Amino acid sequence: MTTKILAGNWKLNKNRNETREFFKALGTQAASSPVKKIVATSPTLLESARLAAEQSGVEIYSQNIAWDASGAWTGEISPVQLKDIGISGTLIGHSERRQFFGDTSESCKRRLECAMKHEIHTIFCVGETLSERKASLTRALLEEQLKAVCDLKAPRELLVIAYEPVWAIGTGVVAEVPQIKESHAWIAEILAKSGAPAYQILYGGSVKPSNFSEISKIPYVAGGLVGGASLDPKSFLELHAALML
Numbered sequence: 001m002t003t004k005i006l007a008g009n010w011k012l013n014k015n016r017n018e019t020r021e022f023f024k025a026l027g028t029q030a031a032s033s034p035v036k037k038i039v040a041t042s043p044t045l046l047e048s049a050r051l052a053a054e055q056s057g058v059e060i061y062s063q064n065i066a067w068d069a070s071g072a073w074t075g076e077i078s079p080v081q082l083k084d085i086g087i088s089g090t091l092i093g094h095s096e097r098r099q100f101f102g103d104t105s106e107s108c109k110r111r112l113e114c115a116m117k118h119e120i121h122t123i124f125c126v127g128e129t130l131s132e133r134k135a136s137l138t139r140a141l142l143e144e145q146l147k148a149v150c151d152l153k154a155p156r157e158l159l160v161i162a163y164e165p166v167w168a169i170g171t172g173v174v175a176e177v178p179q180i181k182e183s184h185a186w187i188a189e190i191l192a193k194s195g196a197p198a199y200q201i202l203y204g205g206s207v208k209p210s211n212f213s214e215i216s217k218i219p220y221v222a223g224g225l226v227g228g229a230s231l232d233p234k235s236f237l238e239l240h241a242a243l244m245l
């Protein structure tokens with residue numbers, strides 16, 4: 001059986017004190033479970049979160065990573081700098097990076113290559129906007145966004161895909177089961193066709209404790225990338241419990 005994954009994406013939320021409070025409340029309740037638990041934080045929280053999370057079994061990830069280990073890249077965060085503070089995981093290509101901060105398939109590819117070179121565990125995010133879905137472009141778009149992954153053929157244990165339809169992120173609109181089923185199966189097919197490893201695929205977009213159990217049972221859904229519902233320790237534990245069902 002492959003390990004299920006619960007990954008929280010805290011976006012631009014929490015300060016160090018709130019982070020410590022979160023992990024204090026979490027305690028060791030989920031520490032020894034077979035679920036892989038991750039929280040991706042802002043750069044200023046990474047180190048304190050890692051220390052605060054030590055007993056909880058939660059791994060701390062960055063929300064972004066540079067395409068180079070060092071150099072003239074103002075505002076970026078390098079894999080070497082991450083490792084220096086004990087962080088060895090990151091998100092790449094979250095839709096908010098692609099939509100609002102200019103990340104493209106090309107820049108995501110470069111970030112991914114750099115992350116893999118430095119053995120940084122990566123959750124690589126893909127997903128269509130509402131207008132792309134309405135124009136029946138979902139399949140083509142996913143294929144295009146996954147090209148970086150297919151070309152690279154990274155080790156399976158270093159890379160996870162997150163399918164997050166942009167229209168379902170932070171909106172309260174959850175994709176319907178058949179829509180999730182279709183996209184996840186399509187992603188698995190794209191990976192298989194290219195000869196890439198069968199990477200685990202997470203679903204993201206308005207995941208909540210109340211819908212997570214159903215979503216996580218859909219074929220090819222290995223867990224979730226969760227924003228809003230991952231911020232509260234009680235809700236995080238409920239999400240965790242939903243994966244154990």
Ligand code: PGA
Nearest residue numbers: 169170205206226227228
């Ligand atoms: P959400 O965010 O769960 O708040 O919709 C998901 C994400 O952005 O990864």
